[in-house]
Amino acid sequence: MWWILAAVAAVTLCYWLLKRPHKYWIEKGVKQGSPKFIFGDGYEQMMQRQSFPELVEMVYNMCPNTRYSGIYQLFRPTLILKDPDLIKQITVKDFDHFVDHLRFVSEDSDPLWSNNLFALSGKRWREIRATLSPAFTSSKMKFIFSLISESGEQFVNYFLGKSEDVITVEMKDIFTRFANDVIANTAFGVQCDSLIDRENEFFLMGKDATDFRSFWKNIKFFVYFIAPKLSELFQVRFFSKEVSDFFTSLVKTNIQSREKHGIVRPDMIHLLLEARKKGLKHDESLSIQDTGFATVEEHDFTKNAKKIEREITDQDIASQALVFFFAGFDTVSSLMSLMSYELAVNPDVQEKLVKEVDDTFDSCSGKITYESLLGMKYMDMVVSESLRKWPNTAAVDRICTKPYTIEAKYPDEKPLHLEKDIRVLIPIFAIHRDPKYYPEPERFxxxxxNDENKANIKPYTYLPFGSGPRNCIGSRFALLETKILFFYILSHFRIVPVEKTPIPLVLCKKQFNLNAKDGYWLGLKRRSRI
Incomplete structure (x- = not known):
């Protein structure tokens, strides 16, 4: 009989030990939802019954009228920041307490990933960011504008060569191929035409690096965030060895060729090599137009930070180039896909944009310039609204790097003491869809x-590229690339719904990244210019 009592006691103790971590926020006086046993608040998403953006929206809304609330990723407590002023306080004013992202892959298991700007932490991140940020200013975007424009012309000429009046395409596929060609050209010095050479090695490696469609890849990605120590213990790689070897070899061979033959071309490899040789400076001029409303500014924290003390190695350059590719390959093509979808189902918006495209086309005799593209106000409004409704980064995290206290602001609050290594999450997707900030948020x-309304947008409620010194370094590039391509497309085509177009759009629940369940099937309808 004693063994039965012992077994019951053991089971009870195990249950209590597994249940207790989900009391963490309650014990701190923070409101939380109803986390599932063991799985916490991410169970539905882990089981592929909920997309990640839907999860973000759910946890944002589960404790209304609070500045923050608590959730659990398995047993890991995470604080959801919901108040714009609090987001500013943590990501900007007190940034030195929240410098890092969650580090989930060890340097030993995947040095190519661990040395990129997103994954770096502490002093190393500050040095690399300060060294690289001058390569992403608007003046440098003007420097590489011609390469992106060439890819845009190549893209539209492919479809102009088709005989159909309406060409049915899956937009994510064709935009991913365009993004691949742009990044190959501007970041790696490799020229591709992925619409014609559909199985080129560069594109296939990019697909491998960014594919999260399989169940097990999603599980691995999920474990990275909820159990980073476990992924480090088992030396789990972010990129496959084949992908890492391919891109490392590509960059190193490219650098050797340039240095041997004195090759100079207007691309990111050149800018990174210049940063290695003599450093780059923030040389912004008031005469250089910026890329749009969504552009994030470089903060003084990194502008004035000390540049990297040791030499930038080929491995460092390969790491930055690969994460630049990783981000651009998927997130920019998602922005383009969702923007094209919204233009197709909102023809009045598209007609107004087509009118602006035609006026710009005529004013520059069909040869778009950097200045004329960025002078297109309605184009910027459409891109900005696309990023408002469909931010490609549903949420961004920060890790508390030294103890911090969120002081009480309202009578029902008390000071909240955050220990080192506590994770906070900024729910961008949900904030962008909060009717308190954006009435009728589902409406495009x-x-x-416009000039009048954007001045009234509450600060820190529009965060498509993150917030604070650790915002997205490539925002200008993403905006420029998107605007160039849509200028070329709408100069010759209208984007229209077809029989396979899913209306309304349903998000895919089987991928961690933002995607449509049934794809982005639309038509390119040839238009005649008078």
Whole structure:
């Protein structure tokens, strides 16, 4: 009989030990939802019954009228920041307490990933960011504008060569191929035409690096975030060895060829090599137009930070180039896909944008310039609203790097003491869809970003590229690339719904990244210019 009592006691103790971590926020006086046993708040997403953006929206709304609330990723407590002023306080004013992202892959298991700007932490991140940020200013974007424009012309000429009046395409596929060619050209010095050479090695490696469609890849990605120590213990790689070897070899061979033959071309490899040789400076001029409303500014924290003390190695350059590729390959093509979808189902918006495209086309005799593209106000409004409704980064995290206290602001609050290594999450997707900040959030309305209305947008409620010194370094590039391509497309085509177009759009629940369940099937309808 004693063994039965012992077994019951053991089971009870195990249950209590597994249940207790989900009391963490309650014990700190923070409101939380109803986390599932063991799985916490991410169970539905882990089981592929909920997309990640839907999860973000759910946890944002589960404790209304609070500045923050608690969730659990398995047993890991995470604080959801919901108040714009609090987001500013943590990501900007007190940034030195929240410098890092969650580090989930060890340097030993995957040095190519661990040395990129997103994954670096502490002093190393500050040095690399300060060294690289001058390569992403608007003046440098003007420097590589011609290469992106060439890829845009190549893209549209492919479809102009088709005989159909309406060409049915899956937009994510063709935009991913365009993004691949742009990044190959601007970041790696490799020229591709992935619409014609559909199985080129560069594109296939990019697909391998960014594919999260399989169940097990999603599980691995999920474990990275909820159990980083476990992934480090088992030396789990972020990129496959084949992908890492391919891109490392590509960059190193490219650098050797340039240095041997004195090759100079207007691309990111050149800018990174210049940063290695003599450093780059923030040389912004008031005469250089910026890329749009969504552009994030480089903060003084990194502008004035000390540049890297040791030499930038070929491995460092390969790491930055690969993460640049990783981000651009998927997130930019998702932005383009969702923007094209919204233009197709909102023909009044598209007609207004086509009118601006035609006026710009005529004013520059069909040869778009950097200045004329960025002078297109309605284009910027459409892109800004696309990023408002469909931010490609549903949420961004910060790790508390030294103890911090969120002081009480309202009578029902008390000071909240955050220990080192506690994770906080900024729910961008949900904030962008909060009717308190954006009335009728499901409606696609570029007028939210006209000159009058955008001045009334509450600070830190529009965060498509993150917030604070650790924002996305490539925002200018992403905006420029998107605007160039849509200028070329709408100069010759209208984007229209077809029989396979899913209306309304349903998000895919089987991928961690933002995607449509049934794809982005639309038509390119040839238009005649008078």
């Amino acid at each position: 309305d570029p007028e939210r970003f």
